[in-house]
Amino acid sequence: MLLLKPGCECCDRDLPPDSRDAMICSFECTFCMQCVMEKLHGICPNCGGNFAPRPLRPAAKLERFPASGARVFKPQGCAA
Numbered sequence: 001m002l003l004l005k006p007g008c009e010c011c012d013r014d015l016p017p018d019s020r021d022a023m024i025c026s027f028e029c030t031f032c033m034q035c036v037m038e039k040l041h042g043i044c045p046n047c048g049g050n051f052a053p054r055p056l057r058p059a060a061k062l063e064r065f066p067a068s069g070a071r072v073f074k075p076q077g078c079a080a
Contacts, residue, residue: 003028004057004067009046010035010078015054017067022054030054035078045077 004017005028013032015022021033025044036042036051044051057065 001065002055002057003070004054005030005072006067006069007071007073008032008035009072009074010039011075012071012073017057017062018059020053020056023051024054025049025051030072031078039078046074 002024005015007013007015008031009029010031011034013034015030015032023031023033023036025047026049027044027047029044029046031040031044031051040051042050057067
């Protein structure tokens with residue numbers, strides 16, 4: 001099950017579970033679409049992989065399977 005991390009690792013923008021702007025790599029590194037496109041050029045700075053839109057968890061499932069509250073913020077690895 002995906003963690004659904006709560007924010008962008010580059011800019012710390014909030015990415016709630018229903019955000020259509022959340023992008024993830026195969027290791028679930030999480031970034032906003034703007035950082036992926038403008039700063040990272042589609043390549044994860046942590047693993048070198050590509051990104052895909054993060055799936056949306058149905059609201060009815062969030063109560064039993066909540067999103068992660070653990071925030072990861074590493075702006076030093078996201079320089080343009």
